[in-house]
Amino acid sequence: MPDHDLVILGAGPFGLAAAAHLRAVKGLDVCVFGDPMISWIRHMPAGMFLRSNLVASEIASPTGALTLQAFDPENADKLPNHLPIKQFIQYGLWYQTQAVPDIDRRKIQSVEPGTSGFRIVLDSGESITSRRFIVAGGLGPFAFRPPEYANLPPELATHTSDHSTFKPFSGKQVVIVGCGQSGLESAALLHENGAQVEVIGRENHIHWLFGWGSRTLHQGLGKTVRNFFYAPTDVGPAGISQLLARPDLLRQLPRSIQDRLLKRATRTAGARWLVDRLTNVPITLGRTVSTVGTVGGKVRLRLNDGSERTADHLLLATGYHIDIAKYTFLAPQLLASIKRQNGFPVLQPGLESSVPGLHFLGAPAIWSFGPILLFISGTGYASRSLVRRISAGR
Numbered sequence: 001m002p003d004h005d006l007v008i009l010g011a012g013p014f015g016l017a018a019a020a021h022l023r024a025v026k027g028l029d030v031c032v033f034g035d036p037m038i039s040w041i042r043h044m045p046a047g048m049f050l051r052s053n054l055v056a057s058e059i060a061s062p063t064g065a066l067t068l069q070a071f072d073p074e075n076a077d078k079l080p081n082h083l084p085i086k087q088f089i090q091y092g093l094w095y096q097t098q099a100v101p102d103i104d105r106r107k108i109q110s111v112e113p114g115t116s117g118f119r120i121v122l123d124s125g126e127s128i129t130s131r132r133f134i135v136a137g138g139l140g141p142f143a144f145r146p147p148e149y150a151n152l153p154p155e156l157a158t159h160t161s162d163h164s165t166f167k168p169f170s171g172k173q174v175v176i177v178g179c180g181q182s183g184l185e186s187a188a189l190l191h192e193n194g195a196q197v198e199v200i201g202r203e204n205h206i207h208w209l210f211g212w213g214s215r216t217l218h219q220g221l222g223k224t225v226r227n228f229f230y231a232p233t234d235v236g237p238a239g240i241s242q243l244l245a246r247p248d249l250l251r252q253l254p255r256s257i258q259d260r261l262l263k264r265a266t267r268t269a270g271a272r273w274l275v276d277r278l279t280n281v282p283i284t285l286g287r288t289v290s291t292v293g294t295v296g297g298k299v300r301l302r303l304n305d306g307s308e309r310t311a312d313h314l315l316l317a318t319g320y321h322i323d324i325a326k327y328t329f330l331a332p333q334l335l336a337s338i339k340r341q342n343g344f345p346v347l348q349p350g351l352e353s354s355v356p357g358l359h360f361l362g363a364p365a366i367w368s369f370g371p372i373l374l375f376i377s378g379t380g381y382a383s384r385s386l387v388r389r390i391s392a393g394r
């Protein structure tokens with residue numbers, strides 16, 4: 001008999017929402033491991049705003065009670081459409097104390113197939129067993145550092161996910177490679193923290209996003225028309241947003257169309273509310289870095305137009321490449337038996353992998369269930385789908 005019915009790895013939005021929903025199912029013993037909201041606390045910069053709108057920034061809860069309004073009832077009618085990260089972290093930690101107060105903060109070192117489920121080894125050396133194992137491990141290990149920068153020391157080059165503040169860059173020259181949301185928002189924050197910044201992007205132009213809750217859109221379209229074209233999940237362009245909000249329907253489409261929609265919904269883009277904050281930040285588009293080196297304790301880049309840049313620091317806003325092989329806690333024999341496509345697990349209803357009882361939530365699930373699984377607004381679908389599968393299989 002395993003020690004637990006279910007073990008969840010992860011206490012970010014997906015792990016917390018899944019735990020809250022599964023604990024509402026009578027008789028299930030659910031154990032949760034992780035550091036609550038740690039990706040938001042350690043790997044995103046202070047001063048950041050959520051790109052998702054208010055409705056889409058709510059972590060799903062089984063009765064719908066754990067809302068942003070319930071978290072801060074006194075200010076419920078003053079909540080901004082895009083939350084500051086500090087407020088979202090406080091909300092996430094409040095959600096955790098309400099729904100999953102007994103999180104085990106030990107790290108899971110490895111998970112491997114067991115006699116009736118999984119054997120889980122903790123960093124304390126202890127091991128436990130569970131009938132099912134749910135991975136909600138987030139994006140952290142997938143941070144993409146292009147190989148051409150591998151030889152630069154961390155004092156000279158870092159990934160955006162390495163920073164929780166840009167204060168130390170005050171007075172420094174920083175070049176950012178990448179002009180998606182992360183690169184553009186980092187540029188605004190660095191500029192506001194007193195750094196001299198330039199953004200270099202390979203794209204020829206920046207896609208600025210309106211989004212479901214934007215004021216321009218709100219004024220331009222009536223609420224009914226807007227709600228017709230945009231789902232509350234706030235992912236994807238008009239019309240397509242409604243389809244992406246329904247992963248079970250999306251999955252019925254031919255693979256080539258699913259791939260195109262996934263690419264479209266996750267393309268490099270910036271929130272329109274960044275435009276004013278970037279007025280005084282040079283953005284060089286349509287350029288790539290040809291060579292990189294160091295000179296006098298600085299980093300030197302040569303671009304494909306022959307121009308050069310020398311800076312105190314290079315910030316890689318080069319995004320994330322999802323590949324579950326980078327989840328080092330998956331023991332080799334378990335990893336080998338997971339059916340995968342380009343690094344993504346191929347998932348069935350209930351977000352269950354080809355290994356019965358092993359589920360993946362969040363970013364790794366986007367190949368099978370579409371881009372909402374990358375965002376907080378996907379926590380509702382993921383948790384309900386998980387509950388349906390687990391309730392049916394008991």
Ligand SMILES: Cc1cc2nc3c(=O)[nH]c(=O)nc-3n(C[C@H](O)[C@H](O)[C@H](O)COP(=O)(O)OP(=O)(O)OC[C@H]3O[C@@H](n4cnc5c(N)ncnc54)[C@H](O)[C@@H]3O)c2cc1C
Binds near residue numbers: 050051056182361377
């Ligand atoms: C810069 C940036 C901005 C973003 N902005 C938005 C936004 O505005 N709106 C939006 O919807 N989404 C946004 N996202 C996407 C965001 O990452 C996801 O919405 C959300 O955080 C994913 O939650 P998660 O639960 O999957 O993972 P995470 O929040 O990353 O949580 C991972 C959890 O796994 C735990 N863990 C990992 N390994 C182990 C282990 N070995 N043992 C035990 N525990 C472990 C960690 O402790 C942590 O608790 C943004 C992402 C980035 C990078």
